[in-house]
Amino acid sequence: EAQVTQNPRYLITVTGKKLTVTCSQNMNHEYMSWYRQDPGLGLRQIYYSMNVEVTDKGDVPEGYKVSRKEKRNFPLILESPSPNQTSLYFCASSLSRTPYNEQFFGPGTRLTVL
């Protein structure tokens, strides 16, 4: 089944403890992206990747890192999480980054930073 998977789905952690949220897609998509969703703010893009080893900042990249060493994986790294990073995170992928290709979203990861 074609899908985007994220792990973990739920995570509660403490301030400053490094964490990684994994994202994997099995559709051979070139483009992958991370978003965060906060009440009243909609979804905001954190980082995106056009292809392997190519990443770029979105609207709210501060406090996050990403890497794209393989086509299928695009992990989101929080080196020193803070409470303002408590949010619902979505990973997305598409065949390539033209608007002709819709983005497929993962199920979301709900992160709480205490």
Add this chain to the structure above:
Amino acid sequence: AQKVTQAQTEISVVEKEDVTLDCVYETRDTTYYLFWYKQPPSGELVFLIRRNSFDEQNEISGRYSWNFQKSTSSFNFTITASQVVDSAVYFCALERSGAGSYQLTFGKGTKLSVIP
């Protein structure tokens, strides 16, 4: 900078009523794409429609229809004969089309509650 405004934060309707969700966008680009996504209570994001800036034809898909008006920078979404399963948060989004610019900007969403 581009912007998407969904002025309706929450809407409640009684089942079988029609409902229109408003979306107004701002962009300086002449080529862009507009999207609607649905987020049901289970949390996933479901793609509903994509429309490019050169195609102002309205679209109908079952009970769903979309009205794109470039003159008013609006891309409104109407659900006819609403059902309880339509209860969700709906997001309108805008994407630029141009070299090196691939950001998808979402509105803040409209929460639709359909009451049986």
